Amino acid sequence: xxxHIDTRSTAKLLGVEAKMQDTIRYVSTQKQQSxxxxxxxxxxxxxxxxxxxxxxxxxxRMAGKGxxxxxxxxxxNPDGEEKQASQxxxxxxxxxxxE
Numbered sequence: 708x709x710x711h712i713d714t715r716s717t718a719k720l721l722g723v724e725a726k727m728q729d730t731i732r733y734v735s736t737q738k739q740q741s742x743x744x745x746x747x748x749x750x751x752x753x754x755x756x757x758x759x760x761x762x763x764x765x766x767x768r769m770a771g772k773g774x775x776x777x778x779x780x781x782x783x784n785p786d787g788e789e790k791q792a793s794q795x796x797x798x799x800x801x802x803x804x805x806e
Contacts, residue, residue, distance in 0.1 A: 710749040717742050 722737040766775055 709751075710747070712745070712747040714745045715743070 718739075718741045720737070720739040724735050724737075725732070726734075766778070770778065
């Protein structure tokens with residue numbers, strides 16, 4: 708996270724006044740100048756280190772026999788899937804003419 712704030716403010720006031728009363732003249736001048744500036748930087752850095760540990764847990768400790776059988780029936784067999792994909796790649800496309 709990073710914040711950066713940069714502000715500036717400038718004010719100028721110039722004034723001139725002249726008065727005449729009888730034979731006496733009055734002249735007054737006024738000058739005021741003000742400048743403010745503020746620069747702010749903020750850096751907030753943090754880090755977290757996560758260490759995961761895995762351990763083998765037999766399926767029969769997490770599920771009952773009926774649940775384990777259901778999982779096994781519905782699980783894809785990687786060897787069978789690879790064989791099926793290979794056969795599909797070698798088969799001709801439907802509608803193509805084989806010589």
